[in-house]
Amino acid sequence: MALKIYGVARSRAFRSLWMAGELGLDYEHIKVDFATETRSPAHLALNPNGHVPVIDDGGFVLWESMAINLYLAKKYSAGKLYPAGLEDEARAWQWSFWGMTEIERPLLTALLNRAVYPENQRDAAAADGAEKALAQPLGVLDGALARAANLLGDNFTVADLNVASILAWARPAQIDTSAFPRVAEWLKNCAERPAARAARQLQRE
Numbered sequence: 674m675a676l677k678i679y680g681v682a683r684s685r686a687f688r689s690l691w692m693a694g695e696l697g698l699d700y701e702h703i704k705v706d707f708a709t710e711t712r713s714p715a716h717l718a719l720n721p722n723g724h725v726p727v728i729d730d731g732g733f734v735l736w737e738s739m740a741i742n743l744y745l746a747k748k749y750s751a752g753k754l755y756p757a758g759l760e761d762e763a764r765a766w767q768w769s770f771w772g773m774t775e776i777e778r779p780l781l782t783a784l785l786n787r788a789v790y791p792e793n794q795r796d797a798a799a800a801d802g803a804e805k806a807l808a809q810p811l812g813v814l815d816g817a818l819a820r821a822a823n824l825l826g827d828n829f830t831v832a833d834l835n836v837a838s839i840l841a842w843a844r845p846a847q848i849d850t851s852a853f854p855r856v857a858e859w860l861k862n863c864a865e866r867p868a869a870r871a872a873r874q875l876q877r878e
């Protein structure tokens with residue numbers, strides 16, 4: 674198998690496993706545990722940051738979940754999941770950077786303090802503050818979705834997958850999206866795609 678994906682599905686590797694599923698790729702899943710295995714010499718040789726996901730595509734090693742998904746979509750689905758035109762390509766980058774810089778941190782803060790940390794170590798105020806901070810970018814996303822069903826138009830693309838795969842934390846983080854009905858509807862549609870369901874199934878294994 675040419676493609677290897679490193680990282681358990683309960684990590685940000687979920688994003689790349691979802692993408693690989695959308696693309697129908699045959700891949701080897703190497704279930705590197707983010708809590709115990711990412712700092713081993715073998716893993717650091719792949720990703721000196723000590724993180725997952727990482728891919729090895731026939732000897733080409735790449736890390737950073739958004740970059741991995743943009744690369745896979747462009748290589749295996751140009752003109753479909755990866756947009757054909759220069760401007761839409763730039764918009765896919767725009768939304769991917771936006772997801773990482775505008776929503777990932779507050780989502781993670783809420784997730785850790787509402788669902789991941791042991792109950793006696795959770796900071797409810799930090800989680801509430803993070804949810805409050807999310808209102809502004811979620812409003813931006815809701816506004817974008819007023820123009821079309823998906824971020825680049827009618828069709829689901831890598832832009833939707835990348836942002837929705839970050840926002841997959843919203844549910845376990847108990848983020849109330851009712852003030853952003855278009856976001857809620859779009860996120861539901863993204864999450865119900867067969868490849869998204871299959872990637873969530875991998876999280877239960």
Ligand SMILES: N[C@@H](CCC(=O)N[C@@H](CS)C(=O)NCC(=O)O)C(=O)O
Nearest residue numbers: 684685707711723724725726737738
């Ligand atoms: N910006 C990176 C973040 C990757 C990251 O922090 N992954 C976590 C798991 S979700 C990890 O590997 N943590 C283990 C560690 O840092 O040792 C990406 O999106 O790929």
